[in-house]
Amino acid sequence: MKTYVSLLLLGLTLPPLLTADDWLQFRGPDASSVAAGGTTGLPTTLSAQDNIAWEMALPGKGLSSPVIVGDKVFVTCSSGPDQKRLHVICFHSTDGKKIWERTFLASGRTMCHDKTAVAAPSPVSDGKNIYALFSSNDLFCLDLDGNLQWLRGLTQDYPNASNSLGLASSPVLVDQCFIAQIENDSESFVAGIDTATGENVWKISRPKAANWTSPVIFEDGGKRLVGLQSSKGLLAVDPATGEEVWNFDGGASTIPSSGVGGGLVVVPSNGLTALKLNGGKPEQIWQEAQLRPGTASPVIVGDRVFVLNSAGVLNCADITTGERLWRLRLKGPYGSSPVAAGNYLYFFDEKGGAQVVDISEPGEVEGKIVGEMDLGEMIQCTPAIGDGALFVRSNERLWKLTGNSGDLPKP
Numbered sequence: 341m342k343t344y345v346s347l348l349l350l351g352l353t354l355p356p357l358l359t360a361d362d363w364l365q366f367r368g369p370d371a372s373s374v375a376a377g378g379t380t381g382l383p384t385t386l387s388a389q390d391n392i393a394w395e396m397a398l399p400g401k402g403l404s405s406p407v408i409v410g411d412k413v414f415v416t417c418s419s420g421p422d423q424k425r426l427h428v429i430c431f432h433s434t435d436g437k438k439i440w441e442r443t444f445l446a447s448g449r450t451m452c453h454d455k456t457a458v459a460a461p462s463p464v465s466d467g468k469n470i471y472a473l474f475s476s477n478d479l480f481c482l483d484l485d486g487n488l489q490w491l492r493g494l495t496q497d498y499p500n501a502s503n504s505l506g507l508a509s510s511p512v513l514v515d516q517c518f519i520a521q522i523e524n525d526s527e528s529f530v531a532g533i534d535t536a537t538g539e540n541v542w543k544i545s546r547p548k549a550a551n552w553t554s555p556v557i558f559e560d561g562g563k564r565l566v567g568l569q570s571s572k573g574l575l576a577v578d579p580a581t582g583e584e585v586w587n588f589d590g591g592a593s594t595i596p597s598s599g600v601g602g603g604l605v606v607v608p609s610n611g612l613t614a615l616k617l618n619g620g621k622p623e624q625i626w627q628e629a630q631l632r633p634g635t636a637s638p639v640i641v642g643d644r645v646f647v648l649n650s651a652g653v654l655n656c657a658d659i660t661t662g663e664r665l666w667r668l669r670l671k672g673p674y675g676s677s678p679v680a681a682g683n684y685l686y687f688f689d690e691k692g693g694a695q696v697v698d699i700s701e702p703g704e705v706e707g708k709i710v711g712e713m714d715l716g717e718m719i720q721c722t723p724a725i726g727d728g729a730l731f732v733r734s735n736e737r738l739w740k741l742t743g744n745s746g747d748l749p750k751p
Contacts, residue, residue, distance in 0.1 A: 363408040363724040363731075366462035366510035367677060370557040372600050373639045373722070375681040381728025382681055383743035386694055386713035393729065393740040393747040394436035399427055401735040402459035403508065403675070408433065408726030409465050412484060415738055416472050418458035423450045426458065428472045430486060433727040434747075436740060440486035448476035448495030452506025455675075455720075457735070460508035462722075464518070466535060471518055475507040479520070481538060490538040494520075500527035503550045510554040512566065514579035517541055519566055523551035530555075530568055532582050542582035547572050553597040558605060560585070561619025567605060569598055574607050574615075586621045588613075596633040596677070601640030604659060608633050612647060614662060626662035631655055637677040639685070641699065646685060648674060654685075654697065656707065666706040670695055675720035679730075684710075688719045688732055694741070715739065 367373040383391045400419025407414045411434060417427040424446045430439045450458045452475055463472040469489060472480045477494035494501065501522050509521040518533040528546040533539065546568070553569040560576065565585055568575045573589040592598075593608035600606075605615045605622070611629035615622035631638075634650030640659060647655045652672030656665045671693050678687045683700035685707070696711035717734035724731045729742040742748070 361408070361726045361728070362410065362467065363406070363726040364467070365407065365464040365512055366405050366554055367637070367722060368679065368725065370600055371512060371554060371597070372556070373637065373677055373679045374601065374641060375679070375725040381742055381744040381747070382684070382725070382730065383741050384684060384696055384698070384710055385743075386696060386711035386741070388713065390748070391713065391741045391743065393742045394749065395737050395739045396431060396436045396438065397737050398429070398733065398735070400425065400459065401457035402733065403457055403720045404459050404510070405462040405722045406724040406731040406733060406738065407463050407465050407470065408724055408731065409467055409470075409484060411727065412439065413731055413738070414463055414465065414470050415733055416459040416463055416474070418450070418474065423452070423458040426474050426476070426478060428463070428470065428480060428482060428486075430484070431738065433729070433740065436738075442480075442482060442486050442488070444478065444480060444491070446474065446476035446478055447493035448478055449502045450476050451502070451504055456506045456508060458506065460506060462510040464511050464513050466513050469535065471511065471513070471535070473511050473520055477501060477507070477522065479533070479538070481535070492538045494522065498522070498527045498529065501529070502526075505550065508552040512555045512557055514557060514564055514566060517579050519555055519579060521546075521551070521553070521555055521568060523547070523549070523570060525550055530582070532579065541580075544577070544582045546570060549594070551594045553592075553594060556598050556600050556605070558600045558617060560617040560622075567598055567600075569607065570594065573609065574598060574605065588615060588622065593633070595635055596637040599638035599640050599645065602643070602659060604640065606638050606640060606645055608638070612638060612645070612662070614645075614659070625660070628657065628662035628664070630664060631657055631662065634674060636674050639678055639680050641680045641685075644699070646678065646680075646699070648678060648687070652689075654707070656699070665704045668697065668707050668709070670697075670709070676722040679723055679725055681725055686723060686730060688721070688723055690718055690720060692717045692719055692734065694732070
């Protein structure tokens, strides 16, 4: 195998101390969509005057979510007629000032559907470096100051790993292993890549079919595992070796990803299927056809699961039984997944609308829409939560939304 790895710097410094306010990957902690910290500073009502702390123009398109490490926000973009120019940008979370920007030229294919972008996969961070994967299969590792550590053109090693609509799966990190799900109609695989060198630690073949889902992370039997979803189902692997631990082969969606939380994994399979983790092959505890998600991935909050269907209806169900408790119609359509903090769910639709739903009432009491705002631009990005704020991007700009008046611009 050709490696095409440029080792530019091997630092011996310790990574910064990570906090609950950090949002290090697509859908946050363990790709669960649930913020680990509290809701202090987050908006619960929305208006341009009261909640936009800042907005910054972006140089190109992107569906990738922001990543937050301390007081830094990282975003990827792709620009140019064929989206061959790849951007990794760092902003200061407090005032939106651009700290640095690095631009690269794609070495792989940049063909994709008009609605998506080469900057569709979200970056991921271990608190020391930022790892940015693009649909062109170009992978870059930079430190938090923007210094390139290594780069790798995966297309050089796997020339048929692409599809005409573009790749969109967002990678995850477990310990020192970067896990990239590169699934397509031809050369389909998942690779565990050493974060220090950019070289493969392991690689496994995957079903040859287009797939836009992203891995999830969960603890099962005292071990952290990675769940890989495809049209065949959900495969749990050891992130250190790529070895299969168990396999749910009941089929699954290739667009919305699984949700995790409370010792369960909910898989978009035959509607929605709940798997109870028990240290071996998981137990299927329920399957509910009425809980079929649209594009958005399901979210587990406490003892409930929330599913947004293709009609823009939010379904709330009991996590132990799958019984639907209530439904709430939202505006849409949606290309992004919701995120949760405390008793609030945050939604951003493709027309630029933002909605906040209060889910604090128990049982069958319907959630309430308590905040709405129109950002006026197409949004397909799943937002990030960190530094007491929401960060959301369109193809044109990045916003920081806050409920803390001290963070707002002075008149």
